[in-house]
């Protein structure tokens with residue numbers, strides 16, 4: 001069976017839209033109607049008139065799409081595609097933490113569960129985090145969760161003193177500083193660009209720090225330069241497609257793996273076959289309890305409003 005052809009046929013027949021993150025495998029990015037970062041994907045999910053949203057990403061992303069579209073069918077090719085960062089913030093413990101600091105505004109990075117979003121005042125992504133934090137009056141104390149690395153980067157950039165949750169992404173914490181130094185010795189004229197989920201010592205080496213879309217745009221604007229890319233390696237697919245003549249090398253991971261880069265095994269759980277199956281069967285579907293949607297929608301809408 002020609003999976004690509006069949007997915008396209010089913011998509012038309014069922015009025016479905018395929019939204020994919022830059023960390024998805026190349027074949028999925030190539031068949032998607034839209035490929036983007038977390039903010040772009042939420043914006044597309046908010047404005048779609050499709051009946052079915054096929055979310056080629058991880059669970060919290062599909063949940064966000066469902067919160068924005070409670071009456072639509074939202075499917076995720078592999079329902080086990082989770083996120084270490086979202087898992088590092090369990091709702092009960094987080095509720096206790098926020099209750100211990102009732103005067104704090106709660107800003108949560110979109111990489112968290114719907115339950116955590118329901119406990120938040122406003123959501124942010126890596127592309128609007130600085131703007132969202134700066135929108136809070138200076139005298140108001142802030143809780144930022146769940147990513148401590150992004151949180152530390154925001155504190156450094158804005159000068160705000162925020163209370164941070166102790167969460168992190170296993171993929172962005174897997175970069176090896178020693179190997180990065182070695183690689184840079186081999187490619188001394190390459191600039192390092194990094195995602196703010198990376199640890200501070202990695203960020204300190206970077207010429208540019210930003211979201212996945214931000215990194216792609218930076219490379220686009222500097223196509224004559226060469227880059228070492230410190231984020232999940234799936235992003236190289238889009239970069240190489242759009243900038244075929246730009247030389248790119250993925251930042252090395254601590255553990256040796258097949259690509260010597262950092263890969264998110266959650267993102268890579270989705271395959272073309274699973275995408276076809278979920279579109280055909282309209283399963284596995286994402287369900288979010290109504291009382292959670294009621295509380296999680298406003299913090300997401302606030303973010304979308306501030307990001308226009």
Ligand code: 13P
Nearest residue numbers: 037038039125126211212
């Ligand atoms: P962005 O694409 O929003 O930069 O997020 C990266 C990420 O880790 C998604 O899981």
Ligand code: SF4
Nearest residue numbers: 083084085169171264
């Ligand atoms: Fe989560 Fe990290 Fe994978 Fe993104 S790359 S989905 S933050 S584990």
